[in-house]
Amino acid sequence: GIQVEQSPPDLILQEGANSTLRCNFSDSVNNLQWFHQNPWGQLINLFYIPSGTKQNGRLSATTVATERYSLLYISSSQTTDSGVYFCAVLTFWGFGNVLHCGSGTQVIVLP
């Protein structure tokens, strides 16, 4: 099946720092989703981005589908950005989508 690799596995930031998270995938995909798991375990959608660039406040994402990678940028990080960031790709299989999830990047933002 499709492989999804995220890097780095762990990231410790000082509040106010910028960072880039990377997601590589092994095959062509229908779509790609970034989501954040907060310290309470909830999964929050960040971006749904098959290609191109999207921005939402201090976060932005870029997917280059032809080169099979996506980047998530966090600017001016805050302690509330702590948690695990997952990249998941969706492949269209049969009559529906199948999600393939990376192992995540654990982000800790220190005050």
Added chain:
Amino acid sequence: NAGVTQTPKFQVLKTGQSMTLQCAQDMNHEYMSWYRQDPGMGLRLIHYSVGAGITDQGEVPNGYNVSRSTTEDFPLRLLSAAPSQTSVYFCASSYSNMGGVTSPLHFGNGTRLTVT
């Protein structure tokens, strides 16, 4: 809209017991799916459904059953619980059609299951 609702939030079972994790969505999404998340890992697909009456296996289906009798509900059944099924379970839904048009996955808040 409530979105995706999972119940219960927490459950403790003894080995061999059976139970059903409930998942309901009110967004009229065709696609629903169940995932498990083990410590330090991402989500692994257990089963999914692309509409009422249609289900299929995911990556880790053994020990779990599903059915989809309505668009809104997609319960996950553990037939005979084992300690290896201790995990956090997430249900998700999205719009999906046969033309490949989809929406982002919307997740429930999870069920934390412990099997002793």
